[in-house]
Structures are given as structure tokens and as C-alpha cells.
Amino acid sequence: MDTTDLDLDRLPADRVAADVMRIRGGQRAPASEQDVLAEETPVALAYNGISHATMLASPTDLEDFAVGFSLTEGIVEAARDVRDIVLNVSDDGVVIDIEIASACMARLKTRRRALSGRTGCGLCGVETLPEVLRPVAPVTAETVMRLADLLAGMHAMRRAQALHGATGATHAAAWMTAQGALHAVREDVGRHNALDKLIGALAREGTAAGAGAFLVSSRASFEMVQKTASAGCPILAAVSAPTGLAVRLAQTSGVTLAGFVRGDDATLYTHPQRLPD
Incomplete structure (x- = not known):
């Protein structure tokens, strides 16, 4: 799997500073102080040039996110099905261009066509209730731990x-x-x-x-x-x-x-x- 970061230095930081006024025990501090806030950034995922989903996320480990999302959403079957990941950074957020195997893309297109025109349920970009409750294969690992x-x-x-x-x-x-x-x-x-x-x-x-x-x-x-x-x-x-x-x-x-x-x-x-x- 190849990964390419375009304008990597433009990726937002994972935290930002902010001036705040603290109130403790009902008493206002005499002066403002600086606090640290977690950043969230719009992150869009596109597969073989076709936009799929956009969400807010921390702007870190985005290659991991691209692969994990692709796996857990059933878009690919294994990490090897992800052929390339390119991060495109703009002032509006980050677009992750993901190149996947042609067979995976064909299945994704079929799924998108099947969903077209149906009433959306509004859950995380999933368009039908059966998609939310899609079956998963039973876990067979017999791992035991204390x-x-x-x-x-x-x-x-x-x-x-x-x-x-x-x-x-x-x-x-x-x-x-x-x-x-x-x-x-x-x-x-x-x-x-x-x-x-x-x-x-x-x-x-x-x-x-x-x-x-x-x-x-x-x-x-x-x-x-x-x-x-x-x-x-x-x-x-x-x-x-x-x-x-x-x-x-x-x-x-x-x-x-x-x-x-x-x-x-x-x-x-x-x-x-x-x-x-």
C-alpha cells in the first residue's frame, strides 16, 4: 500500500490554544488564562475518485482511519485491497483519496446504486435501516485473558x-x-x-x-x-x-x-x- 501526503505541513494541529476565563468555586479568576482544546477537522473520504462520506475527526493517523473505515464499513475485505492513500489538505479540511481494488469498487458502486432513491435514516451517512443492521461474521477466536x-x-x-x-x-x-x-x-x-x-x-x-x-x-x-x-x-x-x-x-x-x-x-x-x- 502506498501513501502520499500532499501539503503535509498544512495538516491542522491536533490541538489549539484558547484564552478562557475560569470560574472556580463561584469565583471568577482575576485574568484570563490559556487553555488547550482538541481540534476537529472535516475529513472526506473518496474511493477511486468518487466521494463517499464526510465526518469530523481529529487530524491525526488519517491513513489508519482510511483503512479502518474501509474495513469496518465492508468496502474492502483486507488491507491489501487498499492500493493507495493520498491526503489532500485545504483550508476547508482534508480529503482522503483512497484507491481500492477494482472488485471492491464494483461492489461499492452496486451498493450505492441499490441505495439510490431510498429514504435515508440519517445515521452516520447510511441511507437505509438494513445497512445500519448489516450482518457481521461471527467471531471465532477463542482468546482467553485474565x-x-x-x-x-x-x-x-x-x-x-x-x-x-x-x-x-x-x-x-x-x-x-x-x-x-x-x-x-x-x-x-x-x-x-x-x-x-x-x-x-x-x-x-x-x-x-x-x-x-x-x-x-x-x-x-x-x-x-x-x-x-x-x-x-x-x-x-x-x-x-x-x-x-x-x-x-x-x-x-x-x-x-x-x-x-x-x-x-x-x-x-x-x-x-x-x-x-
């Missing part, structure tokens, strides 16, 4: 969140091995984007997600479970709660779903056998 390692991994992910540490405004997604080692962390203003970046990073380096667990600093929504299953990862641990639809998908797709993973606590919603004491 619950204590999972809890320690969540602590380690939090310490590795440099952008969140500076701004308090970003989510993170991490992958840890079954042996308890934190392997990769990606951050973004959007929780879905952070997980796509992580999945893309693993795919680009050839690491099998099925040999470990995903950790996320957010709630576990249906889409987060869907992305986890599509990546073949058997365990998803979230710092907050899951939704009912997310639990039902985790059950049917074979994903071990843990919520409220905080401190020494966790709630196991599905397939708890992968996380023995």
Missing part, C-alpha cells in the same frame, strides 16, 4: 492518552494482547473514529486483532460492537455502559462484552468465559 490484565490494560490506556491528557476532549481505543501487553492506542474526538483508526493501524501492520482485546474510553454502542466483530476481535471492554442493541449483537456475533471497566470493577454482559478470574 480479567486482572484487562483492568490493568484500561489503566495503561488512560495513561497513554496524550491528547486527552492535554485537552480532556478525546476518546481512545486500544488493543492489548492476550498476555496483557498494551500494543497500540489511537485517539480521536469521535469514539467511532478512534476505533476505526486502531483497526486500520493493526491491519496495516499485519497484526491479527483476534489475538487480544479492544479497549475503548466510551460507552459500547451497537456500532462499536459491530466494528469489533468485523475486525475479528473477540473481546470489547468499555469504560461506560453498553446499549441493549449492542449486547444483543455481542451475544449473536460471539463478542465478549465488558462494560463499566473502571478501577477493579467490570460488568460482563456476554460470553464471560473468555475473561476468567
Whole structure:
């Protein structure tokens, strides 16, 4: 896979400074202070020259994002189907031009034609309800890891969140091995984007997600479970709660779903056998 960055020096920074007036304990500070804010940038994805989706994202690890989004949306089947990635930066945002295999592009065009003219449901650019609830292959990995390692991994992910540490405004997604080692962390203003970046990073380096667990600093929504299953990862641990639809998908797709993973606590919603004491 080739990657090309045009005008890379024009990519927005992932954080910006702002003058703020702090109020603490009901008392206004005598002077303004400088704060650090996480930046978000419009990012458009185009496949073989055809615009597909636009979203707001942190302007970092965009090649990982392009690959991860392409995989979790079912546009490509493997990272090798992505032939080239070009980042085009303008004052309005970033356009990621993604060249994919001709067979993948033919399927995408067929899908787009099938959706044409139907009533949109307004969910993340998906145009029909069946597209939102598209089936995912069951996760077959029998990975088992100690619950204590999972809890320690969540602590380690939090310490590795440099952008969140500076701004308090970003989510993170991490992958840890079954042996308890934190392997990769990606951050973004959007929780879905952070997980796509992580999945893309693993795919680009050839690491099998099925040999470990995903950790996320957010709630576990249906889409987060869907992305986890599509990546073949058997365990998803979230710092907050899951939704009912997310639990039902985790059950049917074979994903071990843990919520409220905080401190020494966790709630196991599905397939708890992968996380023995």
C-alpha cells in the first residue's frame, strides 16, 4: 500500500490554544488564562475518485482511519485491497483519496446504486435501516485473558492518552494482547473514529486483532460492537455502559462484552468465559 501526503505541513494541529476565563468555586479568576482544546477537522473520504462520506475527526493517523473505515464499513475485505492513500489538505479540511481494488469498487458502486432513491435514516451517512443492521461474521477466536490484565490494560490506556491528557476532549481505543501487553492506542474526538483508526493501524501492520482485546474510553454502542466483530476481535471492554442493541449483537456475533471497566470493577454482559478470574 502506498501513501502520499500532499501539503503535509498544512495538516491542522491536533490541538489549539484558547484564552478562557475560569470560574472556580463561584469565583471568577482575576485574568484570563490559556487553555488547550482538541481540534476537529472535516475529513472526506473518496474511493477511486468518487466521494463517499464526510465526518469530523481529529487530524491525526488519517491513513489508519482510511483503512479502518474501509474495513469496518465492508468496502474492502483486507488491507491489501487498499492500493493507495493520498491526503489532500485545504483550508476547508482534508480529503482522503483512497484507491481500492477494482472488485471492491464494483461492489461499492452496486451498493450505492441499490441505495439510490431510498429514504435515508440519517445515521452516520447510511441511507437505509438494513445497512445500519448489516450482518457481521461471527467471531471465532477463542482468546482467553485474565480479567486482572484487562483492568490493568484500561489503566495503561488512560495513561497513554496524550491528547486527552492535554485537552480532556478525546476518546481512545486500544488493543492489548492476550498476555496483557498494551500494543497500540489511537485517539480521536469521535469514539467511532478512534476505533476505526486502531483497526486500520493493526491491519496495516499485519497484526491479527483476534489475538487480544479492544479497549475503548466510551460507552459500547451497537456500532462499536459491530466494528469489533468485523475486525475479528473477540473481546470489547468499555469504560461506560453498553446499549441493549449492542449486547444483543455481542451475544449473536460471539463478542465478549465488558462494560463499566473502571478501577477493579467490570460488568460482563456476554460470553464471560473468555475473561476468567
